[in-house]
Amino acid sequence: MDVTTAHAGGPLAGLKVLEMGQLIAGPFAARTLADFGADVIKIEPPGAGDPLRKWRLLKDGTSVWWQVQSRNKRSVALNLNEPAAQDIVRQLAADSDVLIENFRPGAMEGWGLGPDALLEVNPRLIMLRVSGYGQTGPYRDRPGFGVVAEAMGGLRHLTAEPGRVPVRVGVSIGDTLAALHGVIGILLALQERHRSGHGQVVDVALYEAVFNCMESLLPEYSAFGAVRGPAGSALPGIAPSNAYRCRDGSYALVAGNGDSIFKRLMGVIGRLDLAGDPALADNAGRVARVAELDAAIGTWTAGYDVTDVLAALDAASVPAGRIYSVADIAADAHYQARGMLQTVHMDDGSDLTVPGFVPKLSRTPGGHRRNAPGIGQDTDAVLREMGLTPGQIEELKRRGVVAGDVA
Numbered sequence: 001m002d003v004t005t006a007h008a009g010g011p012l013a014g015l016k017v018l019e020m021g022q023l024i025a026g027p028f029a030a031r032t033l034a035d036f037g038a039d040v041i042k043i044e045p046p047g048a049g050d051p052l053r054k055w056r057l058l059k060d061g062t063s064v065w066w067q068v069q070s071r072n073k074r075s076v077a078l079n080l081n082e083p084a085a086q087d088i089v090r091q092l093a094a095d096s097d098v099l100i101e102n103f104r105p106g107a108m109e110g111w112g113l114g115p116d117a118l119l120e121v122n123p124r125l126i127m128l129r130v131s132g133y134g135q136t137g138p139y140r141d142r143p144g145f146g147v148v149a150e151a152m153g154g155l156r157h158l159t160a161e162p163g164r165v166p167v168r169v170g171v172s173i174g175d176t177l178a179a180l181h182g183v184i185g186i187l188l189a190l191q192e193r194h195r196s197g198h199g200q201v202v203d204v205a206l207y208e209a210v211f212n213c214m215e216s217l218l219p220e221y222s223a224f225g226a227v228r229g230p231a232g233s234a235l236p237g238i239a240p241s242n243a244y245r246c247r248d249g250s251y252a253l254v255a256g257n258g259d260s261i262f263k264r265l266m267g268v269i270g271r272l273d274l275a276g277d278p279a280l281a282d283n284a285g286r287v288a289r290v291a292e293l294d295a296a297i298g299t300w301t302a303g304y305d306v307t308d309v310l311a312a313l314d315a316a317s318v319p320a321g322r323i324y325s326v327a328d329i330a331a332d333a334h335y336q337a338r339g340m341l342q343t344v345h346m347d348d349g350s351d352l353t354v355p356g357f358v359p360k361l362s363r364t365p366g367g368h369r370r371n372a373p374g375i376g377q378d379t380d381a382v383l384r385e386m387g388l389t390p391g392q393i394e395e396l397k398r399r400g401v402v403a404g405d406v407a
Helices: 025-035 064-069 083-094 115-121 146-152 173-196 206-211 217-224 259-268 283-288 290-301 306-315 326-331 333-337 379-385 390-398
Strands: 016-019 039-044 073-078 098-101 126-131 201-205 241-245 251-255 320-322 341-345 351-355
Touching (some): 016 025, 025 039, 025 064, 025 073, 025 098, 025 173, 064 351, 073 083, 073 379, 083 115, 098 173, 126 173, 146 173, 146 206, 173 201, 173 206, 241 290, 251 290, 251 306, 259 290, 259 306, 283 290, 306 320, 379 390
Parallel strands (some): 016 039, 016 098, 098 126, 126 201
Antiparallel strands (some): 241 251, 341 351
């Protein structure tokens, strides 16, 4: 899909957001708001800007990741060590609905930009603070990246084959989960502000965002002393649900754990004896014999290529799929039909395919309004909106307080 046809507004049109921080969690939260119409002003340090600009694969010196993470935003380059730059942030915050930051706890206070100071100039401000361990507690001052949060939150303990070294998920899932929890917190606070007229602080810890997705992990430990361990590609306590090797070496992911689904699955693989076994009629009985069921399904899949396996299971309404690489994603007709493969026309005239917009709203969907900015590309425009004259802006540049108009 060509983004030039995308919806230009969005449900958050008119919402003013000030983004501070860098890399992943805070900027991802701000990007989500920007995708749905919010006016996001991103504060970056002059010179290098957000380090994400140089992460992973670069095109013309800038990360292609940047084109996703900072689309629909404006960039203002401020040297926050300068009191005059801190004053600019206070003025911007006074006219903002939301401020997002993901520095270590205490950094904003060190600049005179903590919640007490900002809520004094704007009592309606909603301030999202994302950090490794949260703004309180004995670990608050520790540096916390997503990989550490994933481990502390319980996820890393589960991601391995039994007896092997735990592996990390291949993306920054801890940061992303924290960002999405932050967006939820912002929307909740906005809803409450409609009633009270007051802003508040939304405190999101990376490890808590991960822990919040750990399903029954804690109550099982509390009730039974059970410490769930790694289970490879299986889902412990739910059967059958696993990855099964096919004749061509590919894997079919099969979720036959619903009672009626299980019977249909057994019919497809020619095991009517298992389909009619009363002991396997519910999940508890199937879990007790999971090794037997996995062996039966694996024997069947080993005789067919993955496309044939999936066709047979789809015909029987058994949930199944294969493992997608990014090449598979880029070629997939369903991704295309759902608008999840968007073509961005870059400033240099080239095209770039980027992910589409989630979630999908029927009347006011998200959309691409502008490409990711250069460092300080919008500094002059934003300062003029604040009422500064061209002469005042040039003086701030001369003093190293701001930088701007960098392509």
